[in-house]
Amino acid sequence: MTPELTALTLAALLQVAQFALFAVPANRELGVGYTSSARDRPPSRQMSPVTARLQRAMNNHFEGLILFTIAVLVVTLSSQSTATTQFAAWAYLAARIAYVPAYAFGWRPWRSVIWSVGFFATLTMLIAALL
Template sequence: MPPELTALALCGLLQMVQFILFAVPANIELGTRYTSGPRDTAPKRPLSALTGRLQRAMNNHFEGLILFTLAVVVVSLGGQSSAVTQTAAWVFLAARLLYVPAYALGLTPWRSVIWGVGFFATLTMIVAALI
């Protein structure tokens, strides 16, 4: 499997881990009666700060994963894999791994710096595929 696809598969696993990291405390805090229901109304109590951060980090990964998946598809189907795209794919994965604790711990401005590294790694892959 090309390195970029391996990184994408690992990013998918990371997304699943993030879902679990959010869902378990959310179910405890809000109760399964609420979380398994239709959620037509706001919960009676808000999520804790940490659980809210885990939810936002998870949602942010979904957003970043869309662009990263696009980059991997362009590189893979275009036959443009190179040392640059492979390195960028691993940098993206590393940034996403660091992003979760940085967000959960409220590490300002490092969370944004880490996000930027992942974003520019994705941008690098797309541009490298077009050159």
């Protein structure tokens, strides 16, 4: 497995971990009755600010993971893996790991800086595959 694919696999496992980090407190705060329902109505209780942030961080990773997956597939399928793309893949993963507590605890402006590292790491991989 290429280093980029390893980073992608670990990023997917991070997504699973983020889901658990969000789902456990969300079930406690909203109640299993609501979280297991069709959610046709808004919840009668609100989530705590940290739980809501964990949900937004999880959703943000879903969005970023789409572009990162494309970058990894392009690099891998075109046999363009280099030290640059490998470093970028690990930088993406490190940034996404750091993003979870940065978002949960409201670290400003660091949350945005960390997000930017992951985004530009993905962009680096895409551009490197074209060169």
